[in-house]
Amino acid sequence: MSLSSKSAVIGRRLVQAVPVLVLSTFIVFALLKLVPGDVAVTLAGDNASDARIAEIRHLYGLDQPFLVQYGAWLWKALHGDLSHSLLSSEAVVASIARCLPHTLLVVVLAMALALLIGIPLGIAAASRQDSWLDGLVMTIASLGVAVPNFWLGMLLVALFALDLNWLPATGAVSLSQSVGGALSHAILPACALAAGGIAEVARQLRSSLVEILHSQQVRTLHAKGLSPSAILWRHGLKNVSVNLLTVISLLFNRLLAATVVVEAVFAIPGMGGLIVNAAIHRDFPVVQGVVFVMVLIVVAINLVTDILYNLLDPRIA
C-alpha cells in the first residue's frame, strides 16, 4: 500500500469518527434532560435557597436554548473544562485525573491477562476441535461469560487476601509511588476482571480459526501435503490476527464497564467509585465528566484499531 493511500485511509476514518463523537457527546449532555422536574431544583439539592437555584440555572445556562447549552458545554469540555463538582466543588477534570490512572492500570492488566491466557486457550481448542481439551476450554469460556466478575472478585479477596494473606484486600497505590505496590494491589481486581475477557478472546479466536481451518484454501493446502501444524501456524493464525483486533477493541469497552463494579469490591479510588458516588448524590457535572472521558477513550481505541485493521488487511481498503 502506498503512503498516500495509507494517509487517505486514516483521513477517511478520522472523518467518519466525527459524527459518532458529536452524537455520543450529545447523549452525555442530554442525560440532564432525563432528570424529572426542574433540573436546577434537583441539582441544587434539598433545602436549597432560591439564590442557589438561580445560580445553578445560570451556571448551566439552563435559561438558554438546549442546543446552545450543548454547544457551550462541548466547547468548554473540549478545552478541558468539565465544570466543578456540586458536592466538593473540585474541578471535575482534576477528580478524573486523580482516578483515571487507577482504573486504567487495572483495565490494561486485565487486558494483558485476557490475551495471554485467552489466545493459547483459543488456539488449543481450535487445533483439537471436539476433543476433551476443546470441551474444557469451551466450558471455561461459558463460565467466564456467566460469572458476575464482582463476585469473582469477592471470592479472590476471601481466598488470597483474607485466608492466605498473600495480597492486599483493598485499596490502590499509584504507579509513581511504588511499582510493586501498585501491581500487588491491581493484580486481584485485574484477575476478577479478566475472566470474561479470557472467555471472549478464547471463544472468538476458536471460532474464527475453526472457520478458516475448514475453508477451501486450507483444504487445498492439506491436499498439497502441508502438515497440519504448518497450516495452523502459517495460514490459520495469519488470517485470524486481524479478527483479534476487533475483539480487543470490543473487549476494552467491556472491561471499562466491568471495572466500575469490580473497583467497588476492592475499594479502588478509580472512575467507578467516582461515578457511582456522583450518581447516588446527583452530582451531575461529575457523572457527565466521567461518561464523557470514557466515551472519548472508547472512540479513540475504536479509531486506532479500525485504522490498524485497514492497514493490516489490504482486502478492506
Next chain:
Amino acid sequence: MAEVAIMADRRPGRLSGFARWFRSDPRGAVSLTFLVALVAVSTLAPWVAPQSPTAQDFNAMMAPMSAEHWLGADDLGRDVLSRLIHGGMASLYASFLAVAVAVVIGVPVGLLAGYLGGWVDAVISRIIDSFLSFPAIVLAIAVTGALGIGLTNGMISVGIVFAPQLARLVRARTLVVRHELYVDSARCFGASTSRILWRHVLPNTIQPVIVQVTLLLAGALLAEASLSFLGLGIQPPNASWGAMLARAYQNMEIAPEQMYPPGLAILLTALAFNGLGESLRVALDPTMKRR
C-alpha cells in the same frame, strides 16, 4: 444438522418436534428445565419460601446452615433461603423488564432503519454506533442517576443501553429480507408499509431476535446484580441477588460463606440463559431448517 433438516421436512407436530429437540440437546434441555423451575419457584415465592424475607430473628444472626435455616441466616437474622427465593423474583423481574424495554425500543427502530434505508438508515445507524461506544454499565449508572435510584429505573436504563444491540441486529436482518420476493409481491398487491413490516418483515427477523433476547437476559441479570450491588438498584430491606451480595460483602471477614448462595444463583441462572440462547441459535437457524 442432518437430523434437524429431516425433522423439518416431515413437519411433525410442534410437540413431538419439541420432544425430539429436548432429547437431542442436553445442554438446552437442562437450561430450559432449570429456568422453568426457577420462574415457577420465584413466582410462587410467598408460598414456597419457608419464612418471610424481611423477618429478623436476632437469635439467628449469622447462623450457619441448620434444619431451621437451610442456608443459614444473614447478619440481621433473616433466613437466607427465603431471601434467595424472594430475591430471585426481583432479579428475574428486573431482567425481563430490561429486556422488554430493549425490545420495545430496539426492534421498531431496527425495522425502520433497515426497511426505509436512505438517510433514515444513515442517521439511525450513526445513533446506534454512538450508543454502542458507551461502556454499557457506565451509561446505565448515569441514566439511573438522572431518572432516580431504584430497581425499576435502573432496569429501564439497562434496557435503553441494550436497545441499540437489538436495533443493529434487526436492521441487518431487515436489509436481507426487504428484497425477498414475498415482500416485493406484497408491495405489488398494495400492502401498506406498516402491514408489510408487521406481517412479512418482522416474522422473518424474529428468530435471531429470540436468540439475542435470551442472551440479553443473562446480561440483564448480571447488570441488575451489579447495579444493586452498587446501591443503585433495589433498596433495602428488599432482597435481590445483587443486594444480597452487597450485604455479604459488608460481612465478608466474619461470614464469608454468605456470598455463596446469591453468587451461585446468579452464575447458574446466567449460565442457563446463555445455554438456552446457544441451543436456540442452532435449533432456530433458518439456513438449517429450510435447506
